[in-house]
Amino acid sequence: MKNTDKPLKPATLCVHAGAYRDEATGAITTPIFTASSYAYPNPADQNFYQRYFNTPNQRAVAAKLAALEQGEDALVFGSGMAAITTVLFALLKPGDHAVFQEDLYGGSYHFVASELTRFGVEVAFARSQGDFTALLRPNTRLIYVESPSNPLLRCVDLAAVAALAKARGLLTVIDNTVATPINQNPLALGISVVVHSATKYLNGHSDLNAGAVIASREIITRIRPFAVNHGGMLDAHACYMLERGLKTLALRIERQNANAGKLAGWLQKHPAIARVNYPGLPEHPDHAVAARQMRGFGGMLSFELRDAAQAGALLGRFKLATAALSLGGVETLVTSPAKTSHVKMTAEERARVGIRDALLRVSVGIEDGDDIINDFQQALEAQS
Numbered sequence: 001m002k003n004t005d006k007p008l009k010p011a012t013l014c015v016h017a018g019a020y021r022d023e024a025t026g027a028i029t030t031p032i033f034t035a036s037s038y039a040y041p042n043p044a045d046q047n048f049y050q051r052y053f054n055t056p057n058q059r060a061v062a063a064k065l066a067a068l069e070q071g072e073d074a075l076v077f078g079s080g081m082a083a084i085t086t087v088l089f090a091l092l093k094p095g096d097h098a099v100f101q102e103d104l105y106g107g108s109y110h111f112v113a114s115e116l117t118r119f120g121v122e123v124a125f126a127r128s129q130g131d132f133t134a135l136l137r138p139n140t141r142l143i144y145v146e147s148p149s150n151p152l153l154r155c156v157d158l159a160a161v162a163a164l165a166k167a168r169g170l171l172t173v174i175d176n177t178v179a180t181p182i183n184q185n186p187l188a189l190g191i192s193v194v195v196h197s198a199t200k201y202l203n204g205h206s207d208l209n210a211g212a213v214i215a216s217r218e219i220i221t222r223i224r225p226f227a228v229n230h231g232g233m234l235d236a237h238a239c240y241m242l243e244r245g246l247k248t249l250a251l252r253i254e255r256q257n258a259n260a261g262k263l264a265g266w267l268q269k270h271p272a273i274a275r276v277n278y279p280g281l282p283e284h285p286d287h288a289v290a291a292r293q294m295r296g297f298g299g300m301l302s303f304e305l306r307d308a309a310q311a312g313a314l315l316g317r318f319k320l321a322t323a324a325l326s327l328g329g330v331e332t333l334v335t336s337p338a339k340t341s342h343v344k345m346t347a348e349e350r351a352r353v354g355i356r357d358a359l360l361r362v363s364v365g366i367e368d369g370d371d372i373i374n375d376f377q378q379a380l381e382a383q384s
Contacts, residue, residue, distance in 0.1 A: 010068060010182055011250035018063030018243070020056055030060045032240045050233050053224065057239035062212075064246055065202075068181040070188050071214035075227055076239060080177065080197025081107055082232030083211030087195055088112075090226035091142055091171055094120025098142040099135045102127045103353040105150045105175065105197075106342030112144075127353075129157055133164060140168070146175040147186075148290070150327075151302045151337040151361040152354055153178070153277045155286035158293055162190025171219075177201070177328075182253040183296040193219055200328030201299070203245035204252050210234050210242050252330065252366055256299025259372055260364040264301045266373050272380050274358070275304040299364045300327055302337070308358035311336055315360070317382045320367065320375035327363030332372055337361050 008016065020030040033056050038048035048055055053062075053075050062074035077083040088111075092098055100112050102125035112123055124135040132143055143165050147156040158174065165172045173193040174186045180201045186194050196202055198210035211232075213223060227233070234242070257280075264278035279290035280297030290297060305311055315323040321332040325340050335341070342355050350356070364372065 008067075013064070013067045014249045015247050017067035018060045018065075020060045030057060030240065030243055032236050033057055034236055050235060051231055052228055053233055055236065057236040057243075058234060061234075061239050061243045061246070064243065065181075065196075065212050065214055068246075068249075069176070069194050069214040070181075070185050071194065072217045073220040074212055074214040075220060075223065076198070076234040076242065077211035077213070077227070077232045078234050078238070079209045079232070080175075080195070080199055080211040081111065082230070083195045083197075083213050084108055084175065085111060085115075086227050086230050086232060087173060087193060087213055087223055088116060088121075088142075088144075089119075089230070090223040091173070091193075092116070092121045095122075095139060096141040097122040097124070097137045097139045098144060099124050099126055099132055099140060100143075101125070101145045101147075101149065101156060103149045103152055103154055104144075104146050105177075106337070106345055108146070108175065109342075109349070110344040129160065132161055136168060136170075140170060142171045142173060144173045144175075146178075147184075148178045148279055148286075148298055148300070150178055150300070150341065151277070151359065153279050153284070153286075153298070153300065153302065155279050155290045155293075157289050158184075158186050158189040158191055162192075165192070166190065178298055178300055179294060180249065180253055180298075182250050183257070183298055184294045187214070189293060192216075193223075198242055199326065201253065201256075202249060202328075203242050204249065204328060204330060205245055206326065206329035206331065208238055208241045208245070210238055253296065253299065255366040256364055257296040259366070259369045260299045260301050260362075261297060262369045263362065263364055263372055263376065267301075267303050267376065270380060272306055272310075273303050274306045277302045300362065301364065302359055302361040304356065304358045305360070306358075308356065311358055311360055314379055317379035318375055319378065320371060321362070321365075321379075327361070329363065330366045332365035332367060332375075333363040335361050335363075 065074040145156045171192045177197045193215040196212040268276045278301040324333045
């Protein structure tokens, strides 16, 4: 990327950061380097290998992500869970204790509660901001949060968590998938490590699985050996697709922020809806925190129907939105977290964090906002 006199803004970084320029052809997009073998010695004096996270396609995407998240370095993985698990194995060892936000993405919660503990790591789950302090122990090494959370969109005061951790010499990790670096930059607030399921908004087209980790060079240096050993790298073709998706991230997020805010306000007034979870609403319990640390409130929301028995039927009544897994694509998706993203949690665990059968999650797309609302209106009217 060319040097400029002023810092580049996120929309510009989406297009230009990490750009690879092919000197032989002058191509303005990164070529796909399909090689699994690279000559050695070479001018860079490196052993290039995809599992080492250092090939041109991997580094181009990593540089773009680092710029967007205001970090020094990054690694790209084959899935969000590959990124999350690698980070936790790299930063924790048997005998360590870690505090996790309780209302995590279901896959993360299941890994922490069922797998991480098998390796001798002690864990505790925080239900409120105050719990992060109350649950600390002498052997605590890490605090892990997700803000906004999936699917209840709860927001943690990141600067407060970072200050608490810094005072105790602890590391902090955040899953920033729902916010994206367009809406929120946790590293600038003092958080140590940012992870993403790049499958979602970063790629944004529902056609790729990927993950990412962004941090300081020192922390990435600690994580890299575990990443190499666990082998969860992203291949060249997928890196190309992710880099292409990232170029439109700012544009997509701008539309999704607007559409989600508009839909949340409309749903809030509908008689069939008992509750809407969206941090952009003044009634949201964490609205003040979100307004302080986010530039936009995101493209995801969730809502509870007054009649839980209608949730399954409602999913079949949409004509524009699709009942489907995942989130962050250009199309509007609706799903039941209790039956999809959080199905590995027990019914008691789901009830404790507020994920009930009446809850539906909406990943709002980039369609015309009025068309999205009209679709929800006809679907809700069809059930009455």
